[in-house]
Every structure is written in C-alpha cells, then in structure tokens.
Amino acid sequence: MLADIEKYLYREVRLLDERRFEEWTDLYTEDGYYWVPAYPNQDDPYKAVSIFFDDREVMRTRLSRLDHPNVHAQKPASRTVHVVSNIEIDENHNVDGEVLVHSTLQMMEYRLDNQTSYGGRAQHLLLKTNDGFMLKWKRVDLINCDSSFGPLAVPF
Numbered sequence: 001m002l003a004d005i006e007k008y009l010y011r012e013v014r015l016l017d018e019r020r021f022e023e024w025t026d027l028y029t030e031d032g033y034y035w036v037p038a039y040p041n042q043d044d045p046y047k048a049v050s051i052f053f054d055d056r057e058v059m060r061t062r063l064s065r066l067d068h069p070n071v072h073a074q075k076p077a078s079r080t081v082h083v084v085s086n087i088e089i090d091e092n093h094n095v096d097g098e099v100l101v102h103s104t105l106q107m108m109e110y111r112l113d114n115q116t117s118y119g120g121r122a123q124h125l126l127l128k129t130n131d132g133f134m135l136k137w138k139r140v141d142l143i144n145c146d147s148s149f150g151p152l153a154v155p156f
Contacts, residue, residue: 005101006087008133009124013082013105016155021063024155028056028135029127034155035139039146051145051152059155066153078111078154084122098136099126105140107156118156119143 015024028034036051045053054062066074086104093100106119120142126133140156 001099002087002089004132005089005099005126006084008126009084009087009101009103012135013084017080017082019066019077019154021066022060025056025059025063028059030056032056032135033137034059035137036156037139037141037145040141042145051142051149052155063155074153076111078109080107080109080154082107082156097128099128099133100124101126105156107154109154120145120156122156 012024012027015021015027033053033055035045035053037045038049038051042048042050066077083106084103086102088102090100090102101124103122103124104119105122106117109116109118120140122141123139125136125138127136142156
C-alpha cells in the first residue's frame with residue numbers, strides 16, 4: 001500500500017507544479033479541506049488565524065483566479081517544484097477506509113527573479129476508494145509558519 005500512497009502524493013504535487021489546479025482540487029472529497037496553520041502546534045483552525053484554511057470550493061475559487069488575465073499578482077506566474085519525502089503510514093490511525101499519512105515537504109517557488117524555499121511536515125488523511133484514494137484533508141506545518149510572508153498564491 002505504501003507504493004500506492006507514494007504514487008498518489010507524487011501526483012498531487014505534480015499537479016500543483018504543472019498548475020493543474022482544478023485537477024488538484026478534484027483529489028479532495030466534497031467536504032475535504034486544505035490547512036496550513038499560522039502557529040506551531042496549532043490544533044484548531046477555528047480558534048486562530050491560519051495561513052490557509054480552505055474547503056474545496058474556496059480552493060477552486062482562489063486557484064481559478066490565478067489564471068485570470070487581470071490578476072497581476074501572478075504575472076508572471078510562479079514556477080514551483082515540490083519534493084515529498086519520508087512518507088510514513090500512521091499505524092495508530094485505525095479507522096476503516098482511511099489512511100493517515102505523514103511526510104516531509106519542500107516547495108521551491110521562482111517568480112520575478114526571486115527563489116523562495118518553504119519546508120515543513122505534511123499530513124494527508126486519505127479515503128480508500130475503488131479507484132484509489134481521495135483526500136479528506138491535507139495539513140502542512142511549515143517550519144517557519146509564524147514568520148511574515150509575502151503574498152502566497154500556490155499551495156504547498
């Protein structure tokens with residue numbers, strides 16, 4: 001099963017790097033969400049501000065704007081490369097039909113002659129389906145989550 005999960009996570013970040021955002025959001029369940037906490041050890045996205053806390057529809061709206069001709073914040077568009085490693089299945093998550101996955105994540109973003117590096121730990125709650133997996137949620141804990149950031153457009 002680990003090989004199938006690795007393949008799934010590699011495809012997920014490839015979709016982001018190729019700016020195939022609609023396909024990326026299609027990986028999520030209808031009630032799925034994407035969360036990037038703004039503080040170390042943040043345990044509830046409703047009790048404090050987050051860098052990102054988007055359900056599937058908000059993700060779609062946010063990402064569809066990136067290709068709009070009047071969105072100057074992404075002219076030229078960011079180019080990214082994501083690296084996923086240290087992929088582990090959480091053996092303590094014992095819910096039928098679900099797999100909790102831990103990994104490390106690095107994203108390099110290049111835009112306007114600037115290259116920025118982001119890194120952290122990720123968790124994916126995957127639902128097993130007949131066709132593979134669907135994302136129930138993804139959480140990315142950046143190592144510098146409590147730093148100040150410029151405009152962030154592309155998910156980690």
